[in-house]
Amino acid sequence: MATLCDMNQRITRTSSSATGLAADPAPSLRYSVPLSATPRGARLARILAVEQLASWGLPFDPARLLVAELAANAVQHGRVAGRSFRLTLAVVPPATLRIEVTDTRGDRLPVRAPDPGGTLSESGHGLLLVAETADRWGVEEGPVPCKTVWAELDLGPDAGR
Template identity: 50%
Template sequence: MRFTSTPRGARLARRLVSHRLDDWGYPYTTPVNETLTLITSELTANAVRHGHVPGRDFHVQLTLAEGTFRIEVTDTRAEKLPLASPPEADSLSESGRGMLLVATLADAWGISPRRAAPGKTVWAELHVRTKGHPLTHRAAPEPTDVDLLLATASLLRDDLGSRPEDASHGGRRR
């Protein structure tokens, strides 16, 4: 799916991946769902923060093939590549450790040039025991307009507390 290169787009991508995993038989509180959701969160946050080009979106693809989940996040900025290990940072720094988390949680990760356009794809793989799931290639079915509307409406209802008009002093939620 394609998402706007904004924090809201990254949040929506993360939630849709978690919902898709639940649909595929990996409930929200399972280690597989939680791990892939965290990896997705880091990759999409990087796409928004470091891979953003004004007016360009980022893409997310989740597949399961032969017991391996693969999450791919594609952005339009080829010159800014993620670092496997962050440079020495202040221990109080709030950023700079995302790819370290991905490298720790994923069984493999890497970077590929974007096909047929400028940019890159950052991917991560997680091997899982299928517990009765067939070991065949599974990809998200093409959503219908109704599916997209229902999913978006559901996710937006979950996010009502983050609207600016709901904020109180200092931007904090009530």
């Protein structure tokens, strides 16, 4: 089995044990790419995600926002010098778009800040946006030193056809 940190290999996972679900079904569509852990890499993640979703015939909003936030967090909080992060998009049965961003800072798990209550701060709202936009989201730890932050969007019954 390939590890999450082996950025050149297929990534294999099962559902979060917190949900009590069996292993995820095989994705019907899958795209995965390593990107530099820089602002340019985060921007490229958003651009590539939009292009890939369009090629699959899927709407790119709100997925574009989720990719942007997760990639920005990987660059800002998950960056390790000389290491990349990985963006993975997958459409899994019955009709779910799963967005995953894997970085090599498994020791720094994301923490959703409390609702800022209307403060004017320019940062700290990313996971709040993810939580409000995604149908589900979470974090998978490991294998060391990695973590994957994921978000899922429910699609219509004809998604990707």
